[in-house]
Amino acid sequence: MNPDAKRTLRRLLIAVPVMFAFGWALIPLYDVFCEVTGINGKVFQADNADKLIVDEGRPLGLQFISTNNENMPWIFKPSEAVITISTGQYYTATFYVKNTTNKKMTAQAVPSVAPSNAAAHLKKLECFCFEQQELMPGEEALLPVKLLVSDELPENIENIILSYTIFDVTDYNNLELTNHHNENDHHHNGHEMESSL
Amino acid sequence: MSVAIESHNHDDHHHGPAKGLTRWLYTTNHKDIGTLYLWFSFAMFLIGGAMALVIRAELFQPGMQIVEPEFYNQMLTLHGLVMVFGAVMPAFVGLANWLVPMMVGAPDMALPRMNNLSFWILPFAFFVLLSSLFMEGGAPNFGWTFYAPLSTTYAPPSVTFFIFSIHIMGASSIMGSINVIVTIMNMRAPGMTLMKMPLFVWSWLITAYLLIAVMPVLAGAVTMMLMDIHFGTSFFNAAGGGDPVLFQHIFWFFGHPEVYIMILPAFGITSHIIETFSRKQLFGHTSMVWAMTSIAILSFVVWAHHMFTVGLPLAAELFFMWATMLIAVPTGVKVFNWVATMFKGSITYETPMLFAIAFVVLFTVGGFSGLMLAITPADFQYHDTYFVVAHFHYVLVPGSIFAIMAAVYFWIPKWTGNMYDERLGKLHFWLSFVGVNVTFFPQHWIGLAGMPRRYPDYALQFADWNMVSSVGAFLFGASQILFLFIVLKTIMGGKKATSKVWEGSRGLEWTVESPPPYHTFTTPPKVD
Numbered sequence: 179m180n181p182d183a184k185r186t187l188r189r190l191l192i193a194v195p196v197m198f199a200f201g202w203a204l205i206p207l208y209d210v211f212c213e214v215t216g217i218n219g220k221v222f223q224a225d226n227a228d229k230l231i232v233d234e235g236r237p238l239g240l241q242f243i244s245t246n247n248e249n250m251p252w253i254f255k256p257s258e259a260v261i262t263i264s265t266g267q268y269y270t271a272t273f274y275v276k277n278t279t280n281k282k283m284t285a286q287a288v289p290s291v292a293p294s295n296a297a298a299h300l301k302k303l304e305c306f307c308f309e310q311q312e313l314m315p316g317e318e319a320l321l322p323v324k325l326l327v328s329d330e331l332p333e334n335i336e337n338i339i340l341s342y343t344i345f346d347v348t349d350y351n352n353l354e355l356t357n358h359h360n361e362n363d364h365h366h367n368g369h370e371m372e373s374s375l
Numbered sequence: 376m377s378v379a380i381e382s383h384n385h386d387d388h389h390h391g392p393a394k395g396l397t398r399w400l401y402t403t404n405h406k407d408i409g410t411l412y413l414w415f416s417f418a419m420f421l422i423g424g425a426m427a428l429v430i431r432a433e434l435f436q437p438g439m440q441i442v443e444p445e446f447y448n449q450m451l452t453l454h455g456l457v458m459v460f461g462a463v464m465p466a467f468v469g470l471a472n473w474l475v476p477m478m479v480g481a482p483d484m485a486l487p488r489m490n491n492l493s494f495w496i497l498p499f500a501f502f503v504l505l506s507s508l509f510m511e512g513g514a515p516n517f518g519w520t521f522y523a524p525l526s527t528t529y530a531p532p533s534v535t536f537f538i539f540s541i542h543i544m545g546a547s548s549i550m551g552s553i554n555v556i557v558t559i560m561n562m563r564a565p566g567m568t569l570m571k572m573p574l575f576v577w578s579w580l581i582t583a584y585l586l587i588a589v590m591p592v593l594a595g596a597v598t599m600m601l602m603d604i605h606f607g608t609s610f611f612n613a614a615g616g617g618d619p620v621l622f623q624h625i626f627w628f629f630g631h632p633e634v635y636i637m638i639l640p641a642f643g644i645t646s647h648i649i650e651t652f653s654r655k656q657l658f659g660h661t662s663m664v665w666a667m668t669s670i671a672i673l674s675f676v677v678w679a680h681h682m683f684t685v686g687l688p689l690a691a692e693l694f695f696m697w698a699t700m701l702i703a704v705p706t707g708v709k710v711f712n713w714v715a716t717m718f719k720g721s722i723t724y725e726t727p728m729l730f731a732i733a734f735v736v737l738f739t740v741g742g743f744s745g746l747m748l749a750i751t752p753a754d755f756q757y758h759d760t761y762f763v764v765a766h767f768h769y770v771l772v773p774g775s776i777f778a779i780m781a782a783v784y785f786w787i788p789k790w791t792g793n794m795y796d797e798r799l800g801k802l803h804f805w806l807s808f809v810g811v812n813v814t815f816f817p818q819h820w821i822g823l824a825g826m827p828r829r830y831p832d833y834a835l836q837f838a839d840w841n842m843v844s845s846v847g848a849f850l851f852g853a854s855q856i857l858f859l860f861i862v863l864k865t866i867m868g869g870k871k872a873t874s875k876v877w878e879g880s881r882g883l884e885w886t887v888e889s890p891p892p893y894h895t896f897t898t899p900p901k902v903d
Contacts, residue, residue, distance in 0.1 A: 183485050183561035190553045193587050201595025204625050205610065208618075247614065288613050294688060345614030 232266030232329045239263075240327070243341035244273060250346045251278050252285060252313075257320065266329045272320045273306065273342065277313035284312045286347045287321075292339045299328040300338065310347060391893045400495070403487030404893060405472045406790075408494050412469025413783075415497060417859070419461030420776075422505070424852050426454035431814075431848040434841050437833055447831035448516035449508065455519025456537075459637065460544045461501055463771065466779045467640040468493075468551045471579045473790065475555060477884040477891065478573045480564025480900045485557035486550075493550035500543035507533035518829060520630070523611035523622040527603045534604065538597045545590040552583035552590075559583075564883070566902035570661060573882050577664050578643030581671045585632045585639075588675075593629040596622065620685050627678035635674045638738075638770060639667055641778030642709060645731045647882070648785050649713050652728035653720030654879035659712040666705035666712075673702050683754045692751045699749035703742065710739055725877075726800030730781030733773055733808055741769030744819065759829070762822025768815045772851075773808075780807070780858065787865050788872035792890035795865040803861060806854035813847025 179187075240263050242256035253276040263269050277283050287307040291297040302308075306321035313319065327338065392398050392407065399411060429450045433441045442450070472490065476483055484490045507514040512531035515521070526534060559580045563572070572580075599610040599622075609615020611622045642663075650657040657663070679687060679695040687695070713735050722728070744766040748754050757763060780803075788794050817840035822828075826837045833841065872889040883902070887895050 179485065180561060183557050186557045186560045187486070187553065190556055190587060194549055194553075194591050196591075197588050198591035198595055201592035201625060201628075202599075204592075204628065205599075205621060208621055208624060286614050288616075294686075343613065347614050 235265030235267060235327075235329055237262055237264055238327060238331070238335075239337040240269075240271075241337060241339045242271060242273070243339055245341065245343040247343055247345045250285070250344055252276060252283070252344060252346075253278060253318075254287075254342075254344045263327065265327045265331055268303070268324060268326050270322055270324045272322050274318065274320055275311065275313065275344070276318035277315060280315045281348075282312065282314055283346060283348045284310050285344050286310050287342045287344045290341050290343070292341070293335060296327075296331060296335050296338045299331040300340065301326045301328060307342060401491070403483070403491050405476050405484045405487070405490065406891070406893070408484075408490050409469045409471075409473030410790075411494050412465045412472060415494070416462050416466035416469060416779075417862075419457050419465070419501065421855070421859075423454050423457035423462055424855060426450045426457065428848060428852050430454060431845040433831055434833070435845040436842065437835055437838050439832055442831070444831045445513060445516060448518075448829075449514040451829060452515045452518055452521075453505070453508070456504065456515075457501070458771070459519060459633075460541075461497075463637045463775050463779070464548065465497060467579075467582070467637075467775075468548075470575075470640065470644070470779070470782050470786075471551075471555050474786065474884060475558055475576055475579060476562070477887065477895055478576050478882055479559060479562060479567060480883050480896045480902065481558055481562035482894060482897050482899075484554050485562055486554045489550050490554050493547045493554065496543050497547050500540045500547065503536050503543070504540035507531075507536045510536070520626060521600070522626070523600065523603070523619050527600055527611055530604070535601065538601045541597045542594055545594045548586050548590050552586040555579050555583040556587070564896070564899040564902050570664070571902065573643075574646040574657070574660065574663055575640065575643035578639045578641075578667055581667050582636050582639045585636050585671055585674065589629040589632040589636075592625065593633075596625045596629065599625075620682075623682050623685060624678070627681045628675075630681065631678040632671070632674040634767075634770075635670055637775050639671070641734065641738075641775050642667060644778045644782045644785070645713065645734050646716075648727045648731040648781055649716050649735075650881065651785075651877050651879045652725060652731075653717045653722050655716055655720045656881075657712070658715035658718075659708070662708055663712055666708040669705040670702060673698065673705075677702065680749055680754070683751050684758045696749055696751045700746065703746055706742055710735060710742075725784075726795070726797060726804055727781045727785035729801065729804045729808075730777045730784065733804070734777045734781065737773035737777070737811070738770055741766055741771075741774055744769065757822065759827055760822040761818045761826045761828055764828050765815050765818035765822055768818070772815065773811045777807070777811075783862065785877075786884075787862065788876045789884060789889050789891065791866050791869075792872055792888075793865050793867075793869035794872050794876075795861055795869065799857065799861045799864075803854055803857045806857065807851060810847050810851025810854055814844050814851055815847075817841075817844050817847075 239260060241260045242258070244254045244256055246252065246254055253274070255274055257272040257274055261269065261271065273287075275285070289305070289307050291300055302323060302325045304322060304324040306323060311319070311321065323340075325340075331338075392404065393401070399407065402408060402411075429442060430447065433439070433447055472484065475481075505514075510531075510533040512533060514533055515526070515531065515537045517525035517530060517534075521537075559572070559576055599608070602608040603610050603612060603617075609617040611617050611619050613619065646657050646663060677695055677699045679691060680699045683692055683695070717732075724732075744762065748757055748763065748766055784795060784800055821837045821840045821844075824837065826833050826841075874888050875885050876889060877885075883896075883900060884891075886900065
């Protein structure tokens with residue numbers, strides 16, 4: 179093979195791992211893109227939200243929606259379905275959860291905001307969704323979320339929906355220790371649904 | 376060449392192929408490997424076609440008659456995977472192997488051993504994929520686009536085999552395209568500048584770059600799936616902080632260039648055939664090159680038009696809509712050039728020309744339905760209906776597959792030294808042409824009427840056109856047996872072909888005898 183061909187070959191052999199890496203780089207790029215644009219309803223934790231407090235904000239409807247991911251047997255619902263808030267003020271809302279099973283379980287709530295261009299203006303100081311919840315059999319709890327809607331919210335938005343989907347992540351935590359995920363996979367698409375609960 | 380080899384081949388300085396099975400196992404000859412690719416692709420075409428017929432047989436009437444819904448899903452998935460990765464792509468690689476060295480005046484591909492490897496791992500990839508049919512839980516059942524979480528959380532256990540088979544197919548494609556690029560960039564005959572290169576070579580150069588850019592991304596996507604399934608990561612699992620929509624973004628970043636990978640070589644083939652049978656030089660060679668390059672570049676910025684309904688922001692929907700529509704411009708240039716080449720040409724209608732003209736017309740039909748799908752608000756209605764099925768089958772079957780068949784008829788006299796049976800070839804064309812249109816045209820209507828894709832059953836109002844579509848599918852399927860017969864008959868014998876084969880043929884491959892010697896262009900030809 180002549181030297182020119184070797185050089186072409188070398189370049190192409192470099193291009194392959196570079197494009198493989200690019201495929202993986204799409205994951206952080208996608209997160210950064212969503213953070214910058216506020217799309218996908220992703221809410222990011224607020225830092226120094228204090229400066230966002232204003233004396234007189236405008237009134238706003240804030241609706242809470244709770245959804246159980248399939249196979250998640252807990253009771254999960256907002257204490258109040260709708261509250262009226264004012265922009266630039268802190269509010270604390272709570273969600274009621276109860277582990278209805280006879281097993282210790284771990285849950286993870288994943289938030290989403292609609293409309294999506296409101297997501298960037300909804301700042302959370304505390305949220306149960308920042309960490310996992312572990313409840314004993316039959317245990318119940320009130321989970322708080324402390325939030326503020328910035329005064330810079332676009333004028334045309336009069337209502338915001340904050341929705342949470344709660345997932346059963348017990349298996350995921352066990353997986354780190356045991357390694358029976360595969361068996362659970364069978365259950366997911368097979369017949370013994372309750373064993374994966 | 377060593378003395379030992381010389382002594383075994385007293386009569387022939389350019390020693391011929393080895394005998395028996397090892398010739399094919401160990402071959403590093405581009406013509407042998409091209410042949411292997413083409414036969415492999417034809418076998419996969421029949422297997423994928425049989426799966427399509429299972430699907431169409433089930434859809435012949437509403438209600439469940441023949442297969443279980445679970446098996447229907449497996450057929451649907453494997454049909455797509457086998458046709459895309461097993462039939463269309465290897466067929467084009469086979470044509471590239473046969474034709475690229477002969478068209479640029481090179482003695483062989485640049486990396487002959489890697490060429491052998493890139494072919495011989497393919498049968499194993501498809502053995503792994505198809506063996507999943509006999510595994511517990513059945514074959515992959517999540518559609519050829521394998522969206523997470525269907526392909527992760529809810530996948531059958533055989534998904535791991537699917538992932539490895541995709542890895543192998545990807546490795547094969549990457550090696551194949553590296554070979555094509557190194558050959559084209561470094562082994563052209565003296566005097567053949569880039570802009571003098573035949574369009575099939577150009578189309579493959581661009582395709583190979585696309586493959587190198589996106590096959591590794593696909594490998595990344597299936598690796599993420601593998602990790603989600605077995606190693607407890609959550610790339611695509613919302614519970615662990617991942618996002619299933621991310622899968623669609625990564626998949627279609629691969630997937631959209633992939634659909635152009637399956638059509639660009641067809642553009643090259645069609646250009647050669649149309650100029651030959653119009654007995655005119657191709658109109659706008661340079662603009663053809665630029666059109667293909669623009670299509671390839673645009674293919675990287677349109678992926679989200681497959682995902683208009685996932686909840687993209689308005690700005691993104693508008694961007695992807697306009698970017699997609701922009702592709703119609705270079706595509707329009709190509710169609711215009713083909714028509715302009717035929718304009719005032721002395722056209723004859725041999726089988727390859729019939730397939731090529733059908734390609735231009737029917738691919739344009741598929742292009743127009745693609746434009747309809749590109750309109751975001753309209754796509755909200757069309758999404759996941761049979762209209763989409765009709766669209767991509769129009770660009771792939773009378774598009775890519777017709778171009779491959781046209782190429783086989785066009786170059787088989789060169790490959791075998793025998794002319795094919797023109798009467799049977801024309802019969803094959805008309806049966807395929809009628810079959811394709813009867814199968815897929817009604818799917819536009821049932822799609823617009825709201826029939827969703829990927830279901831084994833449907834509402835009663837879609838019954839009539841589904842029945843018509845199934846009849847067409849069996850006609851198309853059966854006529855491919857005729858194709859096999861014609862090819863075999865041509866290999867066995869027939870009217871001897873001249874070197875030039877066609878009256879209007881142009882290009883270096885027509886300067887060597889038919890069939891070409893085992894080694895061609897050991898001394899590079901001079902191109903003016």
